[in-house]
Amino acid sequence: MQCIHCQSENVVKNGTKTLKTAQVVQYFLCKDCGRRFNERSGTPMARLRTPVETISMAINARTEGLGIRAAGRVLGKSPTSILLWEKRLSAQLSNFSPPSPKEAEVTIKGDEVYTRVGKNLPPLAQ
Numbered sequence: 001m002q003c004i005h006c007q008s009e010n011v012v013k014n015g016t017k018t019l020k021t022a023q024v025v026q027y028f029l030c031k032d033c034g035r036r037f038n039e040r041s042g043t044p045m046a047r048l049r050t051p052v053e054t055i056s057m058a059i060n061a062r063t064e065g066l067g068i069r070a071a072g073r074v075l076g077k078s079p080t081s082i083l084l085w086e087k088r089l090s091a092q093l094s095n096f097s098p099p100s101p102k103e104a105e106v107t108i109k110g111d112e113v114y115t116r117v118g119k120n121l122p123p124l125a126q
C-alpha cells in the first residue's frame with residue numbers, strides 16, 4: 001500500500017469503517033504526510049456513497065440496453081447518478097489492459113469492479 005497523496009510507502013493501517021452494505025473499508029495513515037485515506041481513495045469508487053453492487057447493476061442494466069431513465073427507475077437512483085458512474089467507470093475502463101480472448105465479453109459484477117480497478121494501477125503506484 002502506498003500513500004495516495006505523497007506516494008510514500010510509510011503507511012500503516014488505521015482502522016476500518018463498515019459501510020451500510022456491510023462492506024468493510026480499510027483505512028490507512030501515511031506517516032510521512034500525516035494524511036488518512038482508505039483503500040477506495042483514488043479509485044472511481046472513491047467518494048461514491050452508493051454500494052459498488054448497485055453501480056454494477058446499473059452498468060449491467062445499461063449494457064443490456066436499458067435506457068438511463070429506466071435504469072434509474074429500476075434501481076431507485078437518479079439518471080444523473082447513473083450517468084456519473086458511467087463517466088467514472090468508462091474513464092477507468094479505458095486504462096484496462098486489453099482482455100484476453102476468452103474474456104472478450106467482460107461482465108462487470110459486484111466486487112469485480114473494485115478488484116479490477118485495484119489491479120489496474122499504473123506500475124509506479126504499486
Ligand SMILES: [Zn+2]
Nearest residue numbers: 003006030033
Ligand atoms: Zn503521504
